[in-house]
Amino acid sequence: MKPDERSFRIALVADRYVNPAPGGLDALAVLAQAGWGAMQLPADDYPAEIAARVLAEVTEQAEEFSRHGYDFVLIGDRDGLAEALAAAGLDIPDQIVPSGAAELLGFLNARPAPGASTWSWLSRS
Amino acid sequence: MGDGREQRRGVAFVAHCLLNQNSKVGDGAHCAGIYSPVVDVLRARGWRIEQMPCPELAFTGLNRFWAVREQLDTTAYRRHCRRLAAAVADMMAVRAGRGEDIVLIGVEGSPSMGVHVTSSDPARGGLPEWPAGTPELTSGEGIFIEELRAELGHRGITAGLGGETHALPGHDELTQRTRLESVLAQPGEPVRRGPGGTGGGKPPIRRGPGGIVPPEEAP
Numbered sequence: 001m002k003p004d005e006r007s008f009r010i011a012l013v014a015d016r017y018v019n020p021a022p023g024g025l026d027a028l029a030v031l032a033q034a035g036w037g038a039m040q041l042p043a044d045d046y047p048a049e050i051a052a053r054v055l056a057e058v059t060e061q062a063e064e065f066s067r068h069g070y071d072f073v074l075i076g077d078r079d080g081l082a083e084a085l086a087a088a089g090l091d092i093p094d095q096i097v098p099s100g101a102a103e104l105l106g107f108l109n110a111r112p113a114p115g116a117s118t119w120s121w122l123s124r125s
Numbered sequence: 126m127g128d129g130r131e132q133r134r135g136v137a138f139v140a141h142c143l144l145n146q147n148s149k150v151g152d153g154a155h156c157a158g159i160y161s162p163v164v165d166v167l168r169a170r171g172w173r174i175e176q177m178p179c180p181e182l183a184f185t186g187l188n189r190f191w192a193v194r195e196q197l198d199t200t201a202y203r204r205h206c207r208r209l210a211a212a213v214a215d216m217m218a219v220r221a222g223r224g225e226d227i228v229l230i231g232v233e234g235s236p237s238m239g240v241h242v243t244s245s246d247p248a249r250g251g252l253p254e255w256p257a258g259t260p261e262l263t264s265g266e267g268i269f270i271e272e273l274r275a276e277l278g279h280r281g282i283t284a285g286l287g288g289e290t291h292a293l294p295g296h297d298e299l300t301q302r303t304r305l306e307s308v309l310a311q312p313g314e315p316v317r318r319g320p321g322g323t324g325g326g327k328p329p330i331r332r333g334p335g336g337i338v339p340p341e342e343a344p
Contacts, residue, residue: 004152028174038159068188
């Protein structure tokens with residue numbers, strides 16, 4: 001069986017870094033380079049009730065990752081995220097509002113290894 | 126573009142795991158986090174990316190077993206998928222209302238996110254042991270995709286359909302890229318309302334010498 005390549009590291013990412021304006025920071029490229037997964041936060045142009053539903057779903061999934069020891073960070077910000085996470089007993093994770101790719105990469109690479117990476121039942125390379 | 130062809134741009138709603146392989150069932154993660162081949166195509170074509178939720182993650186958890194459609198096809202799981210589908214459809218409705226093209230990119234072979242190829246084995250259950258190489262891949266949609274397409278059909282929203290094939294035997298990245306570019310070039314396939322089930326009416330999967338070949342887009 002092919003080894004499981006997951007990193008146990010996930011970034012909650014503001015939409016403006018997932019869909020950057022021309023010349024803006026492409027966080028997906030940096031996350032791919034650093035070996036992190038992404039969970040996209042809703043764009044600011046969605047109506048509030050739609051954004052709230054999306055944030056609730058993001059929170060539900062973040063809760064499952066968190067209870068298994070996956071590492072989380074927040075890239076950028078999103079109105080309503082703190083309230084959604086708090087409803088599930090989660091805090092805002094360590095956050096960065098990066099000015100460039102190098103700063104974001106340095107932040108990601110400086111994180112300690114997450115506890116979940118000790119899962120022994122996965123096939124690892 | 127310079128070649129006289131107008132490049133269409135829109136919004137691609139992608140399966141959660143294409144941006145976060147950490148959500149995969151154990152031993153199913155193909156890379157550390159972001160599956161870049163899909164992102165690269167969307168970036169090159171100037172498409173906006175929207176990540177859909179993983180229906181299996183929140184329902185059956187990170188320690189879930191590998192499963193086929195029949196094991197997930199319960200009233201409770203369909204209710205869960207319908208709730209998620211309604212939220213995704215709300216977002217799509219906003220984009221469609223602005224005249225943006227929409228494409229849905231699932232994961233072929235998945236019991237939940239398969240677009241043309243899903244996993245099926247009516248006999249699977251009980252102690253999770255079965256012979257290696259059991260032919261579970263079959264033509265049809267995953268349960269979440271089925272529920273989402275039904276929801277879009279109710280709302281009259283059209284979306285193109287594409288399926289990432291990295292989980293299929295014989296996956297070829299260049300072929301996958303060409304197929305995805307083709308979907309992006311003509312994203313307006315109408316969403317058909319149909320009964321629940323296994324995606325009836327879809328052409329059968331083809332088994333080539335290199336492995337499973339997803340059927341072309343339905344006419």
